[in-house]
Amino acid sequence: MNSSPITSWEGAAAYFTFADKPFMLGLIFTISVIVTLGVIGSMILHEKHSFERLNNKD
C-alpha cells in the first residue's frame, strides 16, 4: 500500500502516512476512536464478570 503523500522531500510539508488521502485518515481515526471506546466497554464487562466471580468464590 502506498501510504506516502510525497514523492520527493523537496518542498514537503505534511508528510505523515495517508496525509493526502482523507478517506484513509478518516478510517484510521474512526478505528482509533472505536478502539478507545471499545476498551472502556470491555472494561465495564470485565468488572461485572470479576465482581460476580468474587461473589461466587465466597
Added chain:
Amino acid sequence: MTPEELKHMIEMSGTINMEIFYWWCTAIMILIHAGFLAYEMGASRLKNTLASGVKNILAFAFVVPTFFFFGWFIYLGFTSGFSINWEDATAGIPWSASMGPNLTDNASGVFWAAFTMFAATTASIMSGAVIERIRLSSFLILAILLGSVVWILGASWGWHPSGWLTKEFGYHDTGAAGVVHVVAGFFTLGVLLNLGPRIGRFAKDGTVLPIVGHSTPMSLIGLMLIIVGFFGFLGGCIIYVTGDQWVTIYNTPTTLSAFAFNTLMGFAGGIIGAYLITRDPFWMMSGGLVGIISAASGLDVYYPPLAFLLGFGGGCIIAYADKLLQKFKIDDAVGAFSVHGVGGLIGVIGCGLFASGYPNMDGAPAVSLSGQLIGALVMALLGFIPGYVISYALKAIGLLRVPADVEEAGLDIAEIPSTAYPESQGHPAMPNGAAMPPIQA
C-alpha cells in the same frame, strides 16, 4: 552566505531550540505520573495497591488519544466561550495537516504533547482522591472528561492569549493554578460528593477513622518525583520566542529565571508551612506541591520572598481544609481537593491581591483582584458542575462505585491478575490489608 540564508539559519536554530525545550519539558512531565503512581499506590491499603496503579497508568493512557481526538481542537477553538471559532479550531481537527509529522510545522506536535501532559495531570489530580472504591471504567470516563474536555475548555478561556477571561477581565494565571488545579480540584470535589467515603472511613456518629496507606515512604518519594515533574510542567508554561525574550502564555515578557526563583521559593514555603502545622511528612510533601501552586499564577512577577510566603500560607492551610472536608464526611483519600482546589484558589486570588496593576497585552485590562475573583469562580464552577453531574449520572446507573463486598475484599483480588507483594500475600489479602501472619516452616 547571503543575508537571507543567515536569517533562515537563525530562524531555524530558534525553531529547533524551541522544539528541544518542549520535548524535554514533556519528558520531565512524565515524572509527574511516575510520582502520582508511587504516591497513590503508597496511599492505598495493600489489598488495593495494584488497582490504584492500574488506574493511574490508564488515566495517562486514555487522556493521550482523547486529547488528540478532541482536546486540542477545544483549546484552539473555544476562546470566546461556548461558541467555536472555526478559523482557529481547524488546525486542531485530528486529520488536519498540523496534526502529524509536518516539515513546515515544528511547533504543533511539541505544544500538543505539552498540553496533553497537562491534561493527564488533571486526571492524576482526581485519581488519588477516589482510590479504593471507584470503578475503573467510570474513573476513566471521568478522567477523559476532565482531561480532554473540561480543563482544556478552561485553558481556552483563561490560558490562551485570546481567551475571553484575559481579554475582558485581565485574568492572569501564568502557572495554571486556576485552569489546572482549581478546575481539577473542584471536579474532584463534585465526584467525591457522589462517590461517597470508603467503607469504614467514618463511624456512624461522624468520627473520622484512620485508613492508612501501606507505604508512606513510597508516597513521599512519589510526591518528590511530582515536584521534579512540576519543573517540566512550569517549563511548558513559558513560551519560547526565536531571537527574543521569553513570554508567558499571555504574551507578556518574562524569564525562565523568574520562574526558577519563585518556584523554588514557593515549594520551600509550602513544606515549611505544612511542617509547622502538622509535623507529618505526608502533609509536608503535599505542602511542597501546594507551595508551588499557591505562587503559580504570579510566578512571572512575584518578589521571591512573596512567593515563599504564599507557599507558606498554602502549606499552613491544607491540613485544615482537609479536616473541613472530613467534617462533611467527604473522604478525599489524599487531600487532592485541599492541595489543588484550595491551593489553586490561593494561587489565583493571591495574584489579584499581590499582582494587581500588571499590564496585559493587546488592550486587555490590567491584572486586578476582581478579574482574578471572576476567573477563580469560573474555574471552580467549570470543574465542579461536570464533575458532579456526570458522576451523579454514573451513580444513577450503578456504575460509579464497586460493590461493597468487592471493596471489603480488595480491588486487586477482584480486578488484577497479579499480586503486589506475592511473598507476603501468599493467599488472598487479609481483611483491611492486614499483614499476613508469618509463614511457619
